[in-house]
Amino acid sequence: MRYIALLPLVAGATAFVIPDEATAKELFIETEQKAEETLSSWWDRVPSIEDVRSYAEETEDDAYDAFERQVRKLTSDLPAIEIESELSDFMSPPDHEKPGHGGHGRDGHHDRHRGENLTVYQVIHATDFTKKFAALVDEYPEIVKTLNSTDANVTAFVPTDKAFEKIPDHHEKPSKEVIERILEYHVVPGYYPAGRVLAQHTLPTLLKEEELGDRPQRLRVSVGIFSARLNFYSKVVGANLFTKNGVIHCVDSILVPPPPADRLISLFPSRFSTLLLAAEKSGLHREEDHVTKGLTIFAPTNWAFQKLGPGANAFLFNTEKGLKYLKALLKYHCVVNETLYSDEYYGKPDEGDEVDAENAQYHVDLPTLLEGKHLSIDIARFYGMITMKINGYTKVSVQDAVAKDGVVQVLNSVLIPPHERKGFWKEEDGEIEVDELIERLQPFVEPDWVGEL
Known part of the structure; x- marks a missing residue:
């Protein structure tokens, strides 16, 4: 597999729009109705x-x-x-x-x-x-x-x-x-x-x-x-x-093998238009000639980005300097060569790691594309009921959207890398200030952009 977008790039996503709660609900209902009408709305x-x-x-x-x-x-x-x-x-x-x-x-x-x-x-x-x-x-x-x-x-x-x-x-x-x-x-x-x-x-x-x-x-x-x-x-x-x-x-329907993760996410712009726009603006791609054997995408919804606050979103999406920070932020949501479902783990090929789906709970650390930063995943199971929690506090809201090349785990919160002194940012702390966001992402931004405002 050669040089393909890690997240989909949508030509039509030319404006930065985060729908308010009422609009999001309306779009949510529209997507549900469309899904009943056609198999492509999967x-x-x-x-x-x-x-x-x-x-x-x-x-x-x-x-x-x-x-x-x-x-x-x-x-x-x-x-x-x-x-x-x-x-x-x-x-x-x-x-x-x-x-x-x-x-x-x-x-x-x-x-x-x-x-x-x-x-x-x-x-x-x-x-x-x-x-x-x-x-x-x-x-x-x-x-x-x-x-x-x-x-x-x-x-x-x-x-x-x-x-x-x-x-x-x-x-x-x-x-x-x-x-x-x-x-x-x-x-x-x-x-x-x-x-x-x-x-x-x-x-x-x-x-x-x-x-x-x-x-x-x-x-x-x-x-x-x-x-x-x-x-x-x-x-x-x-x-x-x-x-x-x-x-x-x-x-009652033929089971069609799922599309790649990028295509899967792009089928639902009413839920992921902000993520689609982020991928397009930041230019996040896999490295050329880099072959992946599975991936896990933690995909924030529109609502997740909205909770960051207007200031953080304006900086990330509407300023030239903020795009490097946006790219670093997206990298923290992407895992390659390891596919984590809620009840199975396709680990690195040379390790052969597997999770016993019958275990009541287990823990997995996943390396992200953000160099040196892992996601800590805790999974708890009670018979058929499973919860997935990231970094101790963020829950996966929709689990296991299977894809051709991995799995998409849907989040209603954006993941932000921890600070060496401050620890993790939690959404209950309220909207994140631009200075706080820059401080947390600055170590992962290319040198030409570090410290510039």
């Missing part, structure tokens, strides 16, 4: 696990119990996947106990959706609502082998035939290579019944991504009050069809 802010957390934070036990109830209710409410009556002779008897999920299963309710004498591959061919996906699979022998093998379990998120109707009539058929990547993105190695899916934030797929260091591209799981979605837009419409070699869940 990031629909559906109710998330944070919504479930809101009524269950008083104690750890209450949080766990509330999420357990939510999982059980949502799993029970998911529509059944019906199997054609002519397959009944192949079905396991109702009282059959399969190791690992049995008559009442890991999901805590009776397992009604069965095809346990058939493989995943055989089931998608046997049902009337997955014919189009099955036909695509048949063109790729390695995927057929994976879905038909009993050597290891797999979990398949299978688009229904109706999902294919969302493809525009004028859309040209992608190349075979692209289709193969799309199919791989629908398959998760391992056994993930609905309850286990809902307890995750991300899931590894068969798709190995070169720009992640040949690690698995991941799916993002959103648990809402009334639904579960993958990558914020593809709704789970049927769950827990157990097979001889795994389990099938049906989704």
